[in-house]
Amino acid sequence: MLEKHIKKAYNESTEGKRKGDKKTESEKIREYILSAKKITVPNWDGKKLESINRTLKKFGLPKAKGLKINTNAADLTRMPTITKALMAVDTTDSDLIIARGRLGVPGSGSMLVIMDHKGRILSAAISPPHIIHGKSLQEAVEEELKTALQRLGL
Amino acid sequence: MLEKHIKKAYNESTEGKRKGDKKTESEKIREYILSAKKITVPNWDGKKLESINRTLKKFGLPKAKGLKINTNAADLTRMPTITKALMAVDTTDSDLIIARGRLGVPGSGSMLVIMDHKGRILSAAISPPHIIHGKSLQEAVEEELKTALQRLGL
Ligand SMILES: Cc1c(O)nc(CC(=O)O)c(C)c1O
Ligand SMILES: Cc1c(O)nc(CC(=O)O)c(C)c1O
Numbered sequence: 175m176l177e178k179h180i181k182k183a184y185n186e187s188t189e190g191k192r193k194g195d196k197k198t199e200s201e202k203i204r205e206y207i208l209s210a211k212k213i214t215v216p217n218w219d220g221k222k223l224e225s226i227n228r229t230l231k232k233f234g235l236p237k238a239k240g241l242k243i244n245t246n247a248a249d250l251t252r253m254p255t256i257t258k259a260l261m262a263v264d265t266t267d268s269d270l271i272i273a274r275g276r277l278g279v280p281g282s283g284s285m286l287v288i289m290d291h292k293g294r295i296l297s298a299a300i301s302p303p304h305i306i307h308g309k310s311l312q313e314a315v316e317e318e319l320k321t322a323l324q325r326l327g328l
Numbered sequence: 329m330l331e332k333h334i335k336k337a338y339n340e341s342t343e344g345k346r347k348g349d350k351k352t353e354s355e356k357i358r359e360y361i362l363s364a365k366k367i368t369v370p371n372w373d374g375k376k377l378e379s380i381n382r383t384l385k386k387f388g389l390p391k392a393k394g395l396k397i398n399t400n401a402a403d404l405t406r407m408p409t410i411t412k413a414l415m416a417v418d419t420t421d422s423d424l425i426i427a428r429g430r431l432g433v434p435g436s437g438s439m440l441v442i443m444d445h446k447g448r449i450l451s452a453a454i455s456p457p458h459i460i461h462g463k464s465l466q467e468a469v470e471e472e473l474k475t476a477l478q479r480l481g482l
Binding site for chain 1: 330333334336337338341342344346348349350351352353354355356357400401403404406407410430431432433434435436437439444447448449450451452453454455456457458459460479480481
């Protein structure tokens with residue numbers, strides 16, 4: 175249950191007493207991720223999904239399913255990756271969403287986000303534009319997901 | 329002028345022909361950043377501002393000004409850092425905003441974002457929760473800004 179901890183943190187901020195993240199908060203996020211049963215990746219791209227599943231396996235997490243939805247419209251918004259992730263929140267009953275796409279304006283590079291069932295951001299990772307880093311899609315996605323999980327202590 | 333390139337990219341996405349970022353797009357973002365005259369950092373925190381200015385100088389960019397606005401309310405939103413940056417867009421006439429705060433839910437660690445005068449995301453960088461990385465605020469902020477600029481080829 176993240177809600178109890180979020181409420182406490184919100185109250186701290188209202189009172190001007192918030193001093194940054196607490197160990198228990200990050201631990202609750204780790205628990206949420208580790209207990210996920212249904213993981214969804216919006217935008218059915220075979221390669222992207224395989225890379226994600228290879229990495230999830232290393233962390234002891236269940237396989238993600240691809241969501242067959244056209245996400246092109248997300249690329250006409252201010253935050254394409256967040257918009258894609260929310261498409262999956264709104265059209266599935268997944269516990270966890272892993273979306274990958276553009277960070278911001280065209281040319282701004284990529285982002286991978288880990289979102290919970292209510293659309294809250296649990297973790298993320300950012301890469302340079304592919305024309306700058308020159309990595310394969312698979313390599314970039316695997317690194318981003320690894321980073322996004324490890325930064326929380328997983 | 330980013331608008332012309334954004335329109336072209338949006339049209340590509342609508343037609344299902346978008347193949348990721350183009351060199352010219354990232355170049356236009358670099359040009360926009362390098363020509364910034366007024367840079368603002370919402371949330372007046374002396375240490376944070378000094379770290380940001382030390383880094384901006386290394387990249388040949390002008391000093392940023394702190395914005396005296398209470399940003400606590402941003403920490404009760406889904407994307408605290410983006411919300412803080414938008415507060416600066418809405419209350420100043422800056423060319424560039426550099427905001428730093430929490431990524432998502434409490435416990436999710438931090439984010440630094442570089443935003444343009446209309447609220448568009450040009451670049452960003454993400455760090456682990458401070459209780460996990462154990463770095464000083466100054467060190468973390470300097471690294472994040474450096475990463476956010478270098479990933480675009482600056
Ligand atoms: C649609 C789209 C886009 O325009 N740009 C990017 C970033 C990149 O090419 O590095 C991505 C991942 C993307 O899905
Ligand atoms: C208000 C706030 C918060 O709750 N968490 C963080 C992330 C961290 O502590 O690593 C930051 C930067 C912050 O400004």
